Amino acid sequence: MIHADHDDNLPDDEEGLPLPPSKSQRKRDMHALQDLGEQLVALSVDQLKKVPMPEALADAVREAKRMTKHEARRRQMQYVGKLMRHIDPEPIQAQLDVFNGLSKAEIARQHRLERLRSEVLDDEKVLQRIVETWPEADFQQLRTLRRNALKEREQNKPPRAFRELFRVLRDLDVGAAAPPADEPRDDDEE
Known part of the structure; x- marks a missing residue:
């Protein structure tokens, strides 16, 4: 965890100002950022594109992915860690948590989709609700x-279609969460 600017448990100096973090704490923070950089380097190219980060950091991570020599890679990872000290690591960590399935929102979404899949299997009328929610859904594919x-399930076979149904629902849900490409986003307006 990255050290906060002020921890209530830390002693204050004579003027009531918080003491700066110790050298050990600064080193722990730097190592944590470097570890975060290692996680970025381990991502696939597609996942890396989804991580919100400055272009300089993205370039450094891509460069580190290319390196095979141990010492060169180690130096590049130190550089990635150095770049990470100048940015807010929280959005990057949040995206990594999503990739790893660790975010509470992602877990809740998975559970919601699993319940929806169960409802589909229990009642065919739920398919109509899905098509109303996601107009791009292929009703015939879902029915099949x-x-x-x-x-x-009846024949005790491996659940291939069961899993595929979940994938289709997940893809529909992801597609609905992303803003349409032709609509301007709020940050584009001036």
Whole structure:
């Protein structure tokens, strides 16, 4: 965890100002940022594009991914850590948590989609609700997946269609969460 500017447990100096973090704390913070950089380097190219970071950091991470020599990579990772000291690591950590399935919102979303999948299997009328919610949904595909999943369950076969139904629902949900490309975003308006 990155050290906060002021910790209530730290002693204050004579003037009531908080003492600066110790050298050990600064080193722990730097190592934490460097570890975060290691996680960035381990991401796939597609995942890396989704991480909010300055272009200089993105370039340094891409460069580190290319390096194979141990010492060169170590120096590059130190450079990545140095660049990370000048940015807010929270958005990056939040995106990494999403990739790792650790964010509470992502877990809740997964559970919601699992419940929806169960509802689809229990009642075919739920398919109509899905099509109303996501107009781009392919009703026929969903119906086929439902039928196949029920058949697989009945015959004790591996749940291929069951999993595919979840993937389709997840893709629909992700597509709905992303803003349409033709609509201007709030930060583009001046």
